[in-house]
Amino acid sequence: MPFRRLQSKLLKDRAMRRSPLIRRHLPETRPYHPYVLKRMLNQHSTVFVKPDKGSQGRGIVRLKRSKHRGIHISWGLNKRKVKRKFMIRALHQRLRPYQSYIVQQGLQLTKYHNRLIDIRVFLQRPGSKWLISGKVVRVGAAGRFVTNYSQGGRPVHLHKVLDSIYHHDPQRVEATIQKVDQIAYHAAAALSSKFRGIRVLGIDIGLDRSGRVWIIEANTRPGTQLFKKLKDQSMYQTIMTNYKNIARRRR
Structure with missing residues (x-):
């Protein structure tokens, strides 16, 4: 093809974040790690875990805090609620091994x-x-x-x-x-x-x-x-x- 393709969402986010003109228009985006996910869920009511090199919305998982310290985990048309202490285990059942993911702030x-x-x-x-x-x-x-x-x-x-x-x-x-x-x-x-x-x-x-x-x-x-x-x-x-x-x- 006569143009370059760049798959990594994280690399594109970092490149855009260098611009002070658009930095404040970018939701918080980090490489996935269980600690990072927990910290971001403390700061944001909703976060998304996305394949770093995914496309067409495939493989995205949404995690949303509930009122009673539980977490609603959604993927596709499916949803389940888990206790916060079981969140990482439930999430990893949805993620592919050896694939890189990012965590992104959810927006209202x-x-x-x-x-x-x-x-x-x-x-x-x-x-x-x-x-x-x-x-x-x-x-x-x-x-x-x-x-x-x-x-x-x-x-x-x-x-x-x-x-x-x-x-x-x-x-x-x-x-x-x-x-x-x-x-x-x-x-x-x-x-x-x-x-x-x-x-x-x-x-x-x-x-x-x-x-x-x-x-x-x-x-x-x-x-x-x-x-x-x-x-x-x-x-x-x-x-x-x-x-x-x-x-x-x-x-």
Whole structure:
């Protein structure tokens, strides 16, 4: 392929964290260790344990504190509650041996029609500058805590979702879109300055209930299915045109 792929979530997080412009938009992310997990659960009501080199939302486990010192452990559509002292044992039953994992702070993300959402910003660099080729909201399937298309997520136009969330306030909608664009561009700059050869990025951005914007993850080989599924094909066509331009420059 005519562009570089970087799998490690931890390496991408560290590269973005070097930028003071976006550092405060990154949830706490650490290499997995039982001690780290316990400490982070003391600080955050919810944490996620993710494969460092996973994709499509596979293998992610959510741990959430309950009111009575128990821990709710969720994976896929499954859930169980365990006593805190048995948490690590229960978690390790869900993890693959010899695979590296990260622990990430859980966020209180806003919802759309009672479904979890995030924003996929698709960036490409066919020339010397990064361009946003498309933005779409990923709406998670019922009962799931991930929004990936492969896990039943569906695409909805960004304006439509923000208009609903912000109760038809056009100024707040436009301000949020501008903030999302700004953060995505800063993330792309931070990643491409550290890892030469990256020309395509899918930045997953979450909005919490207070309106704060977060970078959940950055992908160096994002899928195009979300944009292809939209009735309006203009963003998908832009993405494919930019792919051709990237390939042409590398010949």
